[in-house]
Amino acid sequence: MAELRTEHAFGERLARYLERERAAEVQSHLESRSQPLAQRVEDGDAIAPAKLESFDSARGVYTLRVEDNLAKFRPGDPVWLSDGRDPESGLPLVFLDYQPREGRVLLQRDRFGDSKAQVPTGALVVDRRRLENYEKLHGALERAFRADDERGRKIGALLAGRLETALHPEALERASAYAAKLPLDPTQRRAIAEALAAPDVYLIQGPPGTGKTIVLAHLVAALVARGRRVLVSAFTHTAIDNALLRIAEHVPVSSMAKLATREQSPELASRGIKVDPSARKLQLPSKGGLVVGATAYGALKLEGVTSFDVVVLDEAGQVALPHAVAALLSASRWILVGDHQQLRPVTQGEHAEREVTRSIFEHLHAHGYPHAMLQHSYRMNAELVAFPSACFYAGQLASAESASERRLVTKSGGRYAEILAPERAALFVDLAHEGNPTRSFEEAELAGELAAELVLHHGVPASEIKLIAPFRAQNRALLTACARSFHRRGAALPRELEADTVDRIQGQESEVVILSLTASDEGWLERKVDFYFDAGRLNVAITRAKTKLIVLGSSALLRVRPRSLEDVVKTNPLRKLLRSLPRVQAPRIESEEP
DSSP: OHHHHHHHHHHHHHHHHHHHHHHHHHHHHHHHHTSOHHHHHHTTSEEEEEEEEEEETTTTEEEEEESOOOOOOOTTOEEEEEOSSSGGGSEEEEEEEEETTTTEEEEEEOTTOOOOOOOOSSSEEEEEOOOOOHHHHHHHHHHHTOTTOHHHHHHHHHHTTOOOOOOOHHHHHHHHHHHTTSSSOHHHHHHHHHHHHOSSEEEEEOOTTSOHHHHHHHHHHHHHHTTOEEEEEOSSHHHHHHHHHHHTTTSOGGGEEEEOSSOOOHHHHHTTOEEESOGGGOOOOSSSOEEEEOOHHHHHHTTTTOOOSEEEETTGGGOBHHHHHHHHTTOSOEEEEEOTTSOOOOOOSOOSOSGGGSBHHHHHHHTTOSEEEOOEESSSOHHHHHHHHHHHSTTOOEEOTTTTTOOOOOOSOOTTHHHHOTTOSEEEEEOOOOSOSSOOHHHHHHHHHHHHHHHHTTOOOGGGEEEEESSHHHHHHHHHHHHHHHHHTTOOOOTTOEEEEGGGOTTOOEEEEEEEOOOOOHHHHHHOHHHHTOHHHHHHHHTSEEEEEEEEEOGGGGGOOOSSHHHHHHHHHHHHHHHHSOEEEOOOOOOOOO
16 A cells, blocks of 8 residues: 555656646746747747748648748647737647758648638748647546556556566577577667566667667567567657658568658658558558557557557657656557667756656666666767767767777868867867857857868768757858858858757767857856756767767856856766867857858
8 A cells, every 4th residue: 555655646746747847838838928029039939030932732731931940849849820910810730840951941730720710921920839738648647546547557656666577587588599680789689688578668778879779670570570569659750750760671561550640751651651640540450560650649549549569669768757658558568768868858847856857768767677778889989989988878888899990081181170180089179259148150150161171172971060059049150151161162052061959960970060069158158057068968969970079169168157066067067078178279260240
């Protein structure tokens, strides 16, 4: 009885977490609505001005032309399209994509929106729309901690750290024999074998470049071959799509499907993977192995439509506990793949209890459930892997033999030879600017010069260069500066050269990463410690490069004075990085503000 009370108490804590999140979202929504349009745009809650370019009636997709986009919208976010005077009388749509080079925003009809509003003529505004999903999450929590629901009780025990589980020796022996035949490294084979042998729950931690999606695909293929029905879930559609495409290399697409209510990746259709917005219309075999992709909300809609033996939750380090519960309810066996040292769940409310804000992966890892870490990075060379290994992975992450000695290939000469020299795989270029919050034209100009020299002098493909910054405003400044640098050399800005925020590039990689730290306003930084100095975000940013990491920033970052011991801890990883990297004083470039 004491255990049941403990589990129920944890369920109540999660319910209170949801209520605080709901209240914070409502308050944020009201505050945003009270702001003038220019402030909503600056805060990232709106896009304006926009102009309707086209409408694809078959897909229900609106294409808008925009001058700029600082909004923090992600694919799948609900939005309003209106003339800006009364956003909620506008058209309820779903944000699909932003194409910065073309200056286009793609929106799609919300099949659940009941508005009959028409697109107004003239200048348009895209505003954030509240996502009403808390009731579904509350319902999932209630079931997970209800005494009369067997699967729910098991999840309640799992979350409370009380689920007793162990690998079966005979099952492990059989699974190890199977995994030994796979073209994988020892840590990858071990993870697959133990996950197959785990009767209840297993965690696979995949640090950057260690092939976690390849491991997931082989694992799901093994489950399907054994006749298991597998739900593949994640927080984002992009993660689900990537997993399904990998799985399709090993599983017949006739045994695969995806539930989704928004525009899909064209790659899924080209591979023949069935996609349907209605759970009831999904054509699924009633017996035998099966793979269905769905978000946590989609998983709730599949109840009563089909049953699953296993839930494989990808990018589990980004999935908040209540969202995870919604997915885990689909089966009584769970395999979580992710990394709690990278991007974490986004929260809006103030939560005194740290435990309830953790991801499902971090939470279960902290409770000591069976797990394995993939230990060989096939992306980063030995020099690049050294800092993240020491700072985030207790020295257990190593560069794979095939990657350890790899270096950027360059030609002799060039104005920025000291910065681009392949002998130093990572370095800090100190521009010593001060007072910048979310834009640094100094860093943008140098980034543009470096990108142009890499492409035009050294012959590095533009697709192998990534420009990364914490803020959309700086991303725009980076692309603008790149365009000027290429123009000065008589060339056009390559279409493949992209600038993006850290939150959008997890899972991507390139030969060269130019990371613009941007900020140098010490007072501003002291107020933004939680966001700016987030360790997971830093880990993602510095682990995209295969052979060259160029960190542009200001030594003012080292002068930030944290306001508490907790803030000291949060600022330490970035400070350690900047102090550990070879430092170069940048040549002064006259900034040209757009």
